Amino acid sequence: MQPIIELKNIDFNYQPEDASPALKDVSFSIQQGEWIAIIGHNGSGKSTLAKTINGLLLPASGTIAVGGKELNETNVWDIRKMVGMVFQNPDNQFVGSTVEDDVAFGLENQGIPREEMLVRVKDALEKVRMASFATREPARLSGGQKQRVAIAGVVALRPDIIILDEATSMLDPEGRDEVIATIKKIKEESNLTVISITHDIDEAANANRILVMKQGKLVSEGTPEKIFSAGTELIQMGLDLPFPEKLKIALKQRGVDVPNEYLTEERMVDWLWTSVLNK
Structure with missing residues (x-):
């Protein structure tokens, strides 16, 4: 089966003269419907890696294929339609005066007809259990509710892949559990591919496979059972257990x-x- 994402020998430098590249010879593949967690200490390259997958950053060398298409400057906008990203701070993603306006924003940018847009917005809010908040102001929501609305905005676009870039790191335990439960439900219903960039080991434990980054390199990968059994080795890398x-x-x-x-x-x-x- 062809992977939905395939990276081969990716290198990336923020500055050409950087002695230590942000990514060094990174290669891996992801199958459709997998949940992949990418963990590593600050500066390990995990968020940089996520941004190369949807073309926010273009690698200095190597190739990235998404949905069988090799990412390049010509097709980057087509690739981005396949990959939705949910970031750390939901407040930075809100642009609408109400929850439903905010979810509709991305659809308007893509020129989705109004009749279809109304259906998608309603469906996305129901999926994240926020339909009853449709006319509320986003600023009046809790942290977990805001992040669920941000997820609804991505889900309404119907991507094949969702990247959670530290999407639960600013939430309290209740809000974090809400968001993870929401992603699990949507993944099961739509066979979404999920990539979770996280410091939260409990979030990573939901993944089918974990990739461990260190100083821009992929140093380990395997099931949660395999990775967490490393015990003190993870602690020595600055990671939790x-x-x-x-x-x-x-x-x-x-x-x-x-x-x-x-x-x-x-x-x-x-x-x-x-x-x-x-x-």
Whole structure:
């Protein structure tokens, strides 16, 4: 099956004379319907990588193909229609005086007929559970609600791929859970490809596959189970660990024999109950 995204040997410099490129020889592919999380410390190149995928930045060398089309200056606008981006601060994305106006903005720019636009706006707001807020002012919404409206604006454009560029980093835990649940629901309904650029390990745990960036290079990739099982190696790279992995390390330091494999919170509770608390 042809990947929906394929990067081959991507290099990128913000300045030609930079001694340390922002991206160095990065190659990977993504299949349609995958959820990919890209993690790494600040300055690792993960956000730069996201911006090359939809043509906001053009690489110095290497090739990027989206939907089977090799990205270039001629087709960059066609590629961008396939890739929607949700950024860190939803306030920076709002342009409409009401929620429904804001969701309609991108559709107007694409020249979508009014009758179809009304249907898409209603459908997108229902998907993110914000239909009852259609006539509200965006400024009066909570952080999680604002981000869901930003997602609706992208969903209304019906892209094949959604990139979340630190989209939950400014939210409280409740708002973060709202946004992740919304993305999960839309992904399942529409077979969307999701790329999550994140510091939030719990968000990354939702992915099918995790890519780890360090100093502009792709240094590791695999399932959440594989990546999180690296334990202290991730901490040494300046990354966090999911709570179950932190708990395993703490228990091991106290002489408890813990499983080697990665445990979700649910599996950790089951293991604690059957193997530790019932002894």
